[in-house]
Structures are given as structure tokens and as C-alpha cells.
Amino acid sequence: MxxxxxxxxxxxxxxxxxxxxxxxxxxxxxxxxxxxxxxxxxxxxxxxGVLPSLGSGPLPATRPHPKDYSFDLSAVLDAVxxxxxxxxxxxxxxxxxxxxxxxxxxxxxxxxxxxxxxxxxxxxxxxxxxxxxxxxxxxxxxxxxxxxxxxxxxxxxxxxxxxLTISTDVASLETGDEIVIAAQGGLDQAMRGRVAARREFAGSWEYLLNAAIFTVPLHPHWSGAALIDPQTGHLFGTGSLFVQEALGGDEQAPGNMFVPIDLLTPILxxxxxxGRPARKPRPWLGMHTTEAMGHLLVAGVHPDGPAENAGVEPGDIIQRVDGRQVRGLSDLYRKMWSAGESGTEIRLAIVRGMEALEIVVRSGDRHRYLKLPQQH
Structure with missing residues (x-):
């Protein structure tokens, strides 16, 4: 099927x-x-459209030299x-x-x-x-x-x-700091880079980081790659995304987004x-939402997810959550999550075509929606 x-x-x-x-x-x-x-x-x-800029690996000029580091760089890279x-x-x-x-x-x-x-x-x-x-x-x-x-x-x-040792010093990482980005493959798949920004990141899939790490130049094999402290060889973060605006604003600067490793320590x-954090799960609606022309547009809904079951459709424009105006993707998420834990009903004021609607969505638990193998 x-x-x-x-x-x-x-x-x-x-x-x-x-x-x-x-x-x-x-x-x-x-x-x-x-x-x-x-x-x-x-x-x-x-x-x-972006593949020509990715290539098969980091440019040779960006590769780190073992002699420039006080730790055994090859051993650190082996851990990836x-x-x-x-x-x-x-x-x-x-x-x-x-x-x-x-x-x-x-x-x-x-x-x-x-x-x-x-x-x-x-x-x-x-x-x-x-x-x-x-x-x-x-x-x-x-x-x-x-x-x-x-x-x-x-x-x-x-x-x-x-x-690899998990860094306890991620909070000190600032824009302009040098870093090493490493994918599997040793020196050939490692590159020197710098922190382009520490800023908020909101993803369309109901995802928000308050202080994501953005890096340049672009590493072409970013998924799960290691962000390494060039002073200690410790792990700063985990590779998540390719982004077109690593510097922020409207400037085009291809790079990567890393999830800071200090978010792992409290839940490890x-x-x-x-198999999951013990904290109470946030409300999850099962929507992909994007900012377009000053509006919050529903780009997709998960089959049999809370939003689809409540009647939300791709193309809907979200204006308010529980009666409160929303201004941007991160504001949407914060208002959703402030309503309570998963299972909470969330009222969405939307525009569909020329019609204004209010849809009540009983939120769910994202983890329970997934088909996860049983732990042994």
C-alpha cells in the first residue's frame, strides 16, 4: 500500500x-x-538548483592542518x-x-x-x-x-x-569565532570555518531554536556533521541544515545551521x-507553516494529524491563535506552546480564500504520532 x-x-x-x-x-x-x-x-x-554550489566535498583550501591544533585532530575526526x-x-x-x-x-x-x-x-x-x-x-x-x-x-x-568530548563552553561561542566542521571521511571531509551568527531559528515543521549556530562556508555533507572547538577538539554542535542566509537578513551567504550541544546535556x-525527554510534551498540530508575503501560510498538513483532522488545509492563512494576533513563525509557535501541554485545544483564526474561519484543533504528541521501534 x-x-x-x-x-x-x-x-x-x-x-x-x-x-x-x-x-x-x-x-x-x-x-x-x-x-x-x-x-x-x-x-x-x-x-x-543548489547542487552546483555543494560539490562533492570541502575545497582543499578550507581543510584544517593537524599541526595547527594542540590536540590530535585525526583522532577527533575519526569519531565522526x-x-x-x-x-x-x-x-x-x-x-x-x-x-x-x-x-x-x-x-x-x-x-x-x-x-x-x-x-x-x-x-x-x-x-x-x-x-x-x-x-x-x-x-x-x-x-x-x-x-x-x-x-x-x-x-x-x-x-x-x-x-568526542561534549563541550561545556558553547555559550561563549560568538559571531566570527573559528570552528572546524567535520563529516565522516577524515581530513578530506573536514573544513575550517567561522561562526556567521548565533540567532533564533524557526522551522516550518513546528521547530524553534533560540540560539542556533550558523556557520560559513557551506559544508556539503551537513547532516549530523560535527561542529568542533578548534581550541579543545570538543563537540560544539550537530549539523542540521543547509541555509541560504547564514549571515541573517537578506544577504545571500550559503552556510549551515547547527544545533548547539548544550541542548543535549539536560536530556541525555x-x-x-x-527514548525521549521526560518533560511534558508540547502541543503539536501537524502543520508545516511558512512566512510568505507578510502572512503565515499553511504549506502542508500531516495525514491524520491534529490539523488535518480538524479541517485545516494547505493554503490557509493563520491570523490568530486563541484570539491573539500572531506575528511571524516563532511567535506562532510560542503562542501555541504557551496554551499548555499536548492534548490542549488550540483555536486558530484563519483566512481561506475570501472566507474567515475559526478552527479548533485538539493538539497531539508528536512522539506518539511517529511509528517508532520498541526499545529493548
Whole structure:
């Protein structure tokens, strides 16, 4: 049976501006080598227009030199491992994130625990990483957190690699600071860069970070990549997105967005023991929302999600939440989440065509909506 896909608004104009790309979806090949040219979709969008700027790896001029660092750079880079996952075709995320996913994962303890970006492993039933010799090692999903975007897996056996230390100094990271960005593949897939900005990031998928880390130049293999402190070799963050405006504002500066590692520390034990944070879940509506021409436009709704079940449709314009005017995507989320925990009813004042409507959505728990494998 073909899975129901997220219903997305299709623009009638010739193009849609793409400001952030996540989670490459790879198409099968007859050989085992995959490059960025294999990517057809990312977060449900075609990305052929940006592929020429991505290339197959960092430019040689941007690669770090081991002699410039006080720590063993090669050992640090070894901790960044390739990860591949398979997701059933009937998974809720299969339509937009694909059933085959590839990226990076970072070893963070001596018992085979690896940190990655959650979209690579959410709903995955099969996960493979590799050891020091490049041999495949099965892994199991340990935990996933939608609010931060982090995902954890544990390798079935030792990878014979030293883990990366989690930084406790992320708060000191400022615009202009030098960093090292590393994907799996050692020095050839590492690059020197700098922090372009520390600022808020609001994603269309009901996602908000207060102080995301934006970096330049663009690393072409960003998913789950490691952001490394060049002074200590410690882990600053996890790669999440390609963005077109890393500097902020209207200036075009391709780069990446990283999730700060200090968001992991408070929830790490819960992810390991419970598979999710123990905090009360936020209200989740199951909408993809975007800012367009000064309006908040519903770009898509999840099949059988709270918004679709309540009657929200792609193309609806959101004006108020519980009677309060909303001004921007982050304001929308904060007003939704301030209403209570998941299960809370949220009133949306919308415009559909020439008609003003009020729709009451009984929010849900994003985690429960997903088809997650049982922990053992």
C-alpha cells in the first residue's frame, strides 16, 4: 500500500524560494558510491538548483592542518562516523525524508553511543554505522527528541574509536569565532570555518531554536556533521541544515545551521533510558507553516494529524491563535506552546480564500504520532 503523503500547497508561480534544506533523500543506485549529485529531495523539496554550489566535498583550501591544533585532530575526526538507516514505506516521515537516509553520527561515549541529527534515524528500523576499519556495524535507535532535533543510536559492538568530548563552553561561542566542521571521511571531509551568527531559528515543521549556530562556508555533507572547538577538539554542535542566509537578513551567504550541544546535556539521560525527554510534551498540530508575503501560510498538513483532522488545509492563512494576533513563525509557535501541554485545544483564526474561519484543533504528541521501534 502506498503511504499517504503530507499534503503540501503547490505554488502556481514558477518557483518557490528555498531557504533551508535538511535530510537528503537518496535514490537507489547500482553501485555503492553515493554523492551529492544523487540527492533528489531534501525535506520534501527538489534541490537541483543548489547542487552546483555543494560539490562533492570541502575545497582543499578550507581543510584544517593537524599541526595547527594542540590536540590530535585525526583522532577527533575519526569519531565522526557514517550512518545509514532504512525506514518502512508506511512511516509517517517516509514521504518527505525518504526510506533510505545517509549522513554522519558522532561517537560520544566508550559504549558505542553516537549522536546524530534526528531526521536521519526517526522511525528507522535498520541502522548501520562503521568502525575504525570501515566495516559495517549494526546499531539501534536509542532516543529521539523533536524539540531539539537530536537523535541517538548505539552500535552493537565496539567501534575501536575514541569518543568526542561534549563541550561545556558553547555559550561563549560568538559571531566570527573559528570552528572546524567535520563529516565522516577524515581530513578530506573536514573544513575550517567561522561562526556567521548565533540567532533564533524557526522551522516550518513546528521547530524553534533560540540560539542556533550558523556557520560559513557551506559544508556539503551537513547532516549530523560535527561542529568542533578548534581550541579543545570538543563537540560544539550537530549539523542540521543547509541555509541560504547564514549571515541573517537578506544577504545571500550559503552556510549551515547547527544545533548547539548544550541542548543535549539536560536530556541525555532521559534519551538513553526513556527514548525521549521526560518533560511534558508540547502541543503539536501537524502543520508545516511558512512566512510568505507578510502572512503565515499553511504549506502542508500531516495525514491524520491534529490539523488535518480538524479541517485545516494547505493554503490557509493563520491570523490568530486563541484570539491573539500572531506575528511571524516563532511567535506562532510560542503562542501555541504557551496554551499548555499536548492534548490542549488550540483555536486558530484563519483566512481561506475570501472566507474567515475559526478552527479548533485538539493538539497531539508528536512522539506518539511517529511509528517508532520498541526499545529493548
Amino acid at each position: 502506498t503511504p499517504r503523503r503530507i499534503r503540501f500547497l503547490r505554488a502556481r508561480c514558477g518557483c518557490v524560494r528555498l531557504s533551508a534544506i535538511a535530510s537528503p533523500r537518496f535514490q537507489p543506485r547500482r553501485d555503492t558510491d553515493r554523492t551529492m549529485s544523487d540527492i533528489e529531495r531534501a525535506n520534501g523539496h527538489r534541490v537541483s 562516523r557514517p550512518i545509514r538507516s532504512a525506514v518502512p514505506a508506511d512511516g509517517h516521515t517516509a514521504a518527505t525524508l525518504g526510506t533510505e537516509r545517509e549522513g554522519n553520527a558522532v561517537l560520544i561515549d566508550s559504549d558505542g553511543l553516537l549522536l546524530t541529527i534526528g531526521y536521519l534515524i526517526v522511525e528507522a528500523t535498520d541502522v548501520i554505522v562503521s568502525d575504525r576499519k570501515g566495516m559495517p556495524v549494526p546499531a539501534q535507535v536509542v532516543g529521539y527528541d523533536h524539540e531539539t532535533g537530536f537523535g541517538l543510536v548505539r552500535a552493537a559492538r565496539s567501534l575501536d574509536i575514541e569518543p 539521560d532521559d534519551l538513553i533510558t526513556l
